[in-house]
Amino acid sequence: MRYLILLAGIGKRMGSKLGGLPKCLIDIHGEPLIKRLLRQIRNNDPHADIHVVLGYKNEMILPFLDNCKIFINPFFDITCISASLWFARSSFDQPLMIIHGDVVLSSELAADLFPAEAELLIAYDSSILDPKEINIAVNDTRVTHFGVNFSGYSGVYACVFKLSADAARMFADLLDQRMRRGFNKPHTYYFSIMRKLIGNPDLEWIPFDFSRYRWKEIDHFEDIAIARVKIRGQ
Template sequence: MEAHDGMSAKIVQEAGFRGVWASGLTTSAALGLRDSNEASWTQVLDVLEYMADATTLPILVDGDTGHGNFNNVRRFVRKLGERGIAGVCIEDKLFPKTNSFLGEAQPLADVAEFCGRIKAGKDSQTDDDFVLVARVEALISGHSMEEALRRAEAYHAAGADAILIHSKKSTAEEIFAFTERWGNRAPVVIVPTMYYSTPTELFRQAGISTIIWANHLMRSSIAAMRETAQRIHEDESLVRVEGSVATVKDIFRITGNAELEEAERRYLPAKPAAAAVVLAAAGGSLGGQAPDQPKCMVDIRGQSLLKRLAGTLRESGVRDITVVRGDRKEAVALQGARMLDNDRHAETGEAWSLACARETIRGETVVVYGDVLFRRYILDSLLTSSAEVVIAVDTLGTNEASSGPRDLVAADHRFSGDYLDDAPAHLRQMGAGLVPEEVCGEWMGLARFSARGAEWLREEIAALEAEGLLEQADMPLLLTRLAARHPVRVKYFTGHWLDVDTLTDLAEARNFT
């Protein structure tokens, strides 16, 4: 299967193919160049190095004409060997080449001269298993079957390990005629781009060794990128495309971020990992739930809402999780998490629940509501912030109708709409009663405290307790008071989170994941 960079090579392997075709056409196209040797052979080598690092599959390189005469071929082959490339295919045309499907009757190389390129390549290989495939362009250029066979035999005698017979007919008649007369004297490779409707089983019956699907990953990516770009340009929004494109998490998976994280744990000095406190004590149910099932345990595609939330925390390295439960606490369960109980959940607020976990707030800590979901990048952004206290605020919250009290945010700096705007924003006030002119967004129920910020948080909890306010205080009041004493950074986001309060929210949550 064709690939043109490291990512596409990984996708080829993931799909189950047995080898990679490093296409000259698509490698050039990925660089924005024509398939006319506009990409130098050293540029091609750079791409191949990334591809070889990205996959364990053997890579057969489209070497065009060999990038020149015999001298270029032998140097190219040596460099391919240094990069662990399995083989190269060179075609019997003149340098610089023109793509086979452009124009008619393209001139072919002199047979004896091309045989010299083959011999030079074979003499220069550094691995006995390296394969040199000779591509016969006679049929493409309008020559006879006899000429194609004559060239194939000469190239085989010169040392070619296989023959690629090329055709631009819409049926495979030429291919089958060639293989019948060739008699399997050497393996035959084909590229059925034009005669794609021929069943592969017929190729097997004809004794063909290898099929190259030559350019379809590039062509499919162009179609997908064009559609996505046009939609975003038309909508000036990501709403229509976000659910139909690969997730950022998928990019991380394909490119091996898990291996990097493991290597970081092995080789880097240990950094105290952040802990999390999940506030899940409040009552509340959604329609259709069992009477004894609290909202945080509602099913989201086979996992509880709480488990989904914990999965996002753990993916970002937050594995020490404390859950403060209350309402129907026996039903609240999360493997690997510490459970603390607010047995006064019916008469106390969120700050009291947080106070139940105050002894766990000793270093970097994430505090999050137990009924929210968010994309991992939001949490990662908070974890990498240099602020001592930082909260996640959705700017879209200012435009949505509220079905009840909301954690509205007033800050000293509004979201400008420009992600290059680095001016920091800080919390001034949070609560449901802000006047519309003051509202900058809605708190997502997610905050991160550095070790120092955690000290400030414990101090504020103690202050509320001393003033007799802790029992009824909610998180907006706690954060507002904290912001009056210390800087509380506001990080703006636009959507990509859910507060699961209604059946509509539940339906969106099942699509959100």
């Protein structure tokens, strides 16, 4: 399996509390977050092909990325996550799993997530119901919607999705069309692309519910302590 980890962002919501440290180097029980994630991927997929997009202070992160293919978003400070995906668009020539680099996963969750058989997968947490978040809607065993500001959502998007070979090519094509019209605004997301793919009747997206596992996305400084508590012993 190929994995694409997104690590280019500045982490603006952290403010100055990290003293310039990239979020992926936050210590999680004696291990930088990115080192932990790479270890978990490789423990569960010994033949993992790992690609990484860097930007902010990439020189600090590079020493932790043994045997990874590296892409650089040189405009990380003025672009959004869609731009980072675009710079890594050559990775989309086969099935791949895309992971935001600020998620902390328990070992149990990693053991179930990375070998998951579903060709098309979107992770979410049905126990977190917040209208202000990025959410997904699930109908029986299929994802039906992805985005913000809609009713009938089933839980918060958990920053991981998996693409089949066909869906990966479609994603890259749609992304390229969008980016060639001009880099999108810094705070926009890949909503429109996901909505088009989810609306494609030939693609059946399977939800992967994180609610029974321990995990945490680190957006704010206080999330660090929560993450450490949640995955203690994991």
